[in-house]
Amino acid sequence: MTEEASTSREEWGTRFGFMMAxxxxxxxxxxxxxxxxxxxxxxxxAFLLAYIILLYLIAIPGLMAETMxxxxxxxxxxxxxxxxxxxxxxxxxGFVVVIVNFALMTYYLxxxxxxxxxxxxxxxxxxxxxxxxxxxxxxxxxxSPALTVGTHTVIAIGVAAVLSLGIKDGVERMAKYMIPLxxxxxxxxxxxxxxxxxGVEGLAFAFNPDWEYFLRGExxxxxxxxxxxxxxxxxxxxxxxGSYLRKHDDVPLGGALFTAxxxxxxxxxxxxxxxxxxxxxxxxxxxxxxLAFISLVEVFPQMPGGGxxxxxxxxxxxxxxxxxxxxxxxxxxxxxxxxxxxxxxQTVVGVVFFIWLLGIPSAISQxxxxxxxxxxGNFGLPIATLAVITLVGWKFxxxxxxxxxxxxxxxxYIGSWWNPIVRFVIPVVMLFIIAYxxxxxxxxxxxxxxxxxxxxxxxxxxxxxxxxxxLNMRTEDERPPVSGGD
Amino acid sequence: MALTxxxxxxxxxxxxxxxxxxxxxxxxxxxxxDRKVKLIERQGTIDTYSPTALQDLRNWIEANPGDAxxxxxxxxxxxxxxxxxENDESFYDWTDAEIESLEMIGEESTAD
Numbered sequence: 001m002t003e004e005a006s007t008s009r010e011e012w013g014t015r016f017g018f019m020m021a022x023x024x025x026x027x028x029x030x031x032x033x034x035x036x037x038x039x040x041x042x043x044x045x046a047f048l049l050a051y052i053i054l055l056y057l058i059a060i061p062g063l064m065a066e067t068m069x070x071x072x073x074x075x076x077x078x079x080x081x082x083x084x085x086x087x088x089x090x091x092x093x094g095f096v097v098v099i100v101n102f103a104l105m106t107y108y109l110x111x112x113x114x115x116x117x118x119x120x121x122x123x124x125x126x127x128x129x130x131x132x133x134x135x136x137x138x139x140x141x142x143x144s145p146a147l148t149v150g151t152h153t154v155i156a157i158g159v160a161a162v163l164s165l166g167i168k169d170g171v172e173r174m175a176k177y178m179i180p181l182x183x184x185x186x187x188x189x190x191x192x193x194x195x196x197x198x199g200v201e202g203l204a205f206a207f208n209p210d211w212e213y214f215l216r217g218e219x220x221x222x223x224x225x226x227x228x229x230x231x232x233x234x235x236x237x238x239x240x241x242g243s244y245l246r247k248h249d250d251v252p253l254g255g256a257l258f259t260a261x262x263x264x265x266x267x268x269x270x271x272x273x274x275x276x277x278x279x280x281x282x283x284x285x286x287x288x289x290x291l292a293f294i295s296l297v298e299v300f301p302q303m304p305g306g307g308x309x310x311x312x313x314x315x316x317x318x319x320x321x322x323x324x325x326x327x328x329x330x331x332x333x334x335x336x337x338x339x340x341x342x343x344x345x346q347t348v349v350g351v352v353f354f355i356w357l358l359g360i361p362s363a364i365s366q367x368x369x370x371x372x373x374x375x376x377g378n379f380g381l382p383i384a385t386l387a388v389i390t391l392v393g394w395k396f397x398x399x400x401x402x403x404x405x406x407x408x409x410x411x412x413y414i415g416s417w418w419n420p421i422v423r424f425v426i427p428v429v430m431l432f433i434i435a436y437x438x439x440x441x442x443x444x445x446x447x448x449x450x451x452x453x454x455x456x457x458x459x460x461x462x463x464x465x466x467x468x469x470x471l472n473m474r475t476e477d478e479r480p481p482v483s484g485g486d
Numbered sequence: 487m488a489l490t491x492x493x494x495x496x497x498x499x500x501x502x503x504x505x506x507x508x509x510x511x512x513x514x515x516x517x518x519x520d521r522k523v524k525l526i527e528r529q530g531t532i533d534t535y536s537p538t539a540l541q542d543l544r545n546w547i548e549a550n551p552g553d554a555x556x557x558x559x560x561x562x563x564x565x566x567x568x569x570x571x572e573n574d575e576s577f578y579d580w581t582d583a584e585i586e587s588l589e590m591i592g593e594e595s596t597a598d
Binding site: 015016019044045048049052200203204207208209248249250253254257258261262264265268399400402403404407408409410411413 | 488489490492493496497499500501503504505507508511512514515516518519522526532534535536538539542543545546550553555558559562
């Protein structure tokens with residue numbers, strides 16, 4: 001594979017646009033409510049310290065590997081697996097990444113629809129109505145298929161519209177505006193929260209280190225999960241976005257370090273934005289998803305200028321979630337577009353239609369959405385990450401990747417310390433996370449779900465490998481010459 | 487309620503390690519991008535490896551003569567050497583003496 005072979009491919013317009021698109025993909029709804037909650041529940045500052053150590057030690061080297069392999073091949077997920085793996089069956093591991101990503105989107109789009117619904121009502125000042133009641137409002141929404149499927153449909157149309165414009169005019173342009181606006185919105189809410197009477201107590205809860213937690217295994221597992229999953233390692237996004245980099249672009253600094261640290265910086269901003277408000281109004285900090293949809297909407301009317309703060313918060317929240325929605329769909333579009341030869345518009349319409357269709361059960365049922373989230377969050381994403389890291393760490397070989405491509409045009413030099421992390425540490429950590437999730441589910445209410453999740457992942461892996469066999473996946477070089485016409 | 491000194495330390499450390507490093511990474515990569523674009527506009531090409539990275543690549547090429555990616559590695563190495571010899575200004579910190587001491591590996595292979 002030479003670079004010349006892929007020069008006709010679309011490229012990012014600007015370095016800033018690429019970085020905002022990467023951040024846009026990684027910063028999602030989870031950063032806004034999960035990061036503050038996980039931090040507060042796992043020893044505050046002690047958790048943050050463990051998290052930052054793992055971020056630098058594992059997540060950043062992992063992102064370097066994924067972005068590098070995409071930039072090297074200049075292809076999407078399936079094309080990259082085809083090019084690097086000699087074994088045609090193992091090339092099917094690329095399908096694992098695509099299927100997991102697809103499944104994730106089927107329940108993420110309805111979730112973004114929920115946030116859109118609240119963002120619209122913030123603009124209508126619904127939460128400021130004296131008769132407004134958060135819980136009945138939420139229940140009325142989720143019990144109405146017309147509303148949940150309707151907002152899910154609007155998001156699907158929005159995602160299709162952005163993606164049909166392409167990488168530069170669609171993904172990059174939208175991320176370039178939405179991510180800074182989201183950051184400004186969170187900064188504004190954070191300033192307001194910290195200056196509220198009692199708001200500082202939220203910061204004490206989030207940052208005061210409880211060192212007992214630092215020595216607990218659960219804290220490190222939670223930090224690992226947050227560090228790996230909030231950075232989107234192994235989802236095919238960094239690989240795909242890396243494939244659109246220009247010849248002289250750097251990978252390690254802008255494509256990995258900035259993405260991981262920038263994404264976590266938004267999580268830190270969310271801590272400053274959410275916890276002071278939670279403590280100032282005596283809310284339950286461990287409320288999770290209902291924190292945004294029930295607890296916070298209850299306090300906006302009690303704040304001076306609360307209607308405007310609700311708009312700023314929910315629009316920022318929506319921008320974070322929507323940028324993830326289209327950016328996480330892009331790897332599926334890119335790879336199917338390349339492999340099956342349809343036009344980009346046809347691929348976008350087809351992919352988004354099937355995501356929309358298969359997302360309807362998640363839009364209608366919160367329980368179904370939660371089940372998928374548990375299965376794919378605990379088992380699907382680690383398996384996808386394992387597939388990508390196996391590709392770089394065991395097939396392409398880290399040392400080869402480091403000298404040949406990672407340090408090429410790099411803004412920072414990466415030494416050979418990177419090799420064992422990619423080859424050994426990350427795969428072991430992913431296997432540990434899968435095993436830990438399974439073992440801790442035994443005897444709990446999630447036991448059946450755990451077995452179901454593992455069985456589903458086994459089916460996805462077997463189907464992917466079988467699909468590779470059935471499609472007789474060959475690269476351009478391996479294909480026999482087209483007959484006829486002589 | 488006032489924050490304790492350790493809480494302040496943890497909060498400020500998190501800010502430095504995340505916002506500080508993130509801000510630095512963004513500034514550095516955008517500044518490098520500017521320099522690359524200016525050099526490419528003026529010279530048409532820029533060097534692709536730093537002295538340490540090119541030495542790593544050369545070592546790997548010498549240690550792995552039968553590797554499937556050997557030829558591509560040689561091409562990438564030689565492309566960088568050629569650009570360094572042709573251009574007046576390099577992107578990475580190359581000294582004139584370092585550039586003069588560089589050899590094309592492809593030429594060596596051809597001569598053999």
